[in-house]
Amino acid sequence: MSTKVELLGMIFENPILPASGPIVEGLENLLSLNDLPLGGLVTKTISVTAAEVTKPCIVGTKHMIYNTELWSEMDIDYWVGILPELVQKKTKPLGISVGYTCEDFKITVPRLSPFADFFEVSTHYNRAALPDLVKCITSLTDKPVFIKMSPHIEDEIWFVDTILKNGATGVVAFNSFGPGAVVDLSKRSVLIGNQDGNSWVSGPAIKPFAIRRIANIRAHFPDMPIIGCGGVETAEDALEMILAGADLVQMLSSALLKGRKQYAAVVDKLPKVMAENDIESVESLRKTTLMLKPSGKGDYPVIDPVKCTNCGICVRVCPFEAYVASTKPIFSEDKCIRCGLCESLCPVGAISGALR
């Protein structure tokens, strides 16, 4: 069972990469991630000068990260100084993330290019500036250039069409959501925020938006490399994103919420989840199209009395109170609207009929 991905002549032992952020800031972090079983590496976004980030700048909740980080807090000279050692020691492809203007790229990209296996460009939502920005960076390097989409982009097909016409190789979909706000009720203030009180949101809560965008991009651009990003936490999430159309998958917030061992947890579990779902190889999944028509029958729920532990969740959650608590839940067809909610929430898979 192979997790290998071959893309643009690069070999990734598995499809999991870190996404740009604090975990890939600086030499020590990148060497530590190189020792994990990741398929590749990506740096924090590098610009000419070091970013001056107001602290505190990261808050974690159960399903989300809020952040007000900018680009790297190290300048271009730091990065050019450490990259020879990283390139000598690394054992996997390295993506270098850069931002933000053509003037920045003219200074950073020629100095970084010898060390990059590919570039990733962090973009903000500036529709008018996009064509020249992409033309600029692609004229400065012969390495593959992935343009990272902000979720503010309303028309992802226009975005991808524009970047391809101007020389980009592929897309990273996508960056954190925003602006959002995270509140400290006791202090009547935001917990973190920029000058306008804004923060940006990422983590498991944004996965459905990433999956849907990726599926739409893939449907319109069958052969373009796509790096999926947004809310990946488990091996299942990563494989879902590949089925949606991603060639590689990045993750950050889950590793911030659970620690960087989460990268190894996801990679180590890939073969098991692939076997459970009859996925021969990641390459074969890349060639499979996500069906946008649900495969469930939409029938009434059938409860398997052997699997049912009588936990009571179906009784509590049914919006029409179609279940009555007993030694095992008793279900009545005349109240049920076959919505599937009970089946999706049953922790032991004892209910079938609507979704599966």
Ligand SMILES: Cc1cc2nc3c(=O)[nH]c(=O)nc-3n(C[C@H](O)[C@H](O)[C@H](O)COP(=O)(O)O)c2cc1C
């Ligand atoms: C603390 C933090 C810092 C980030 N810094 C960068 C950055 O420097 N460059 C960039 O392109 N994206 C940055 N991102 C966005 C992530 O790379 C990623 O696109 C986003 O968080 C969605 O993925 P996730 O849900 O797996 O975290 C940052 C995100 C967080 C949470």
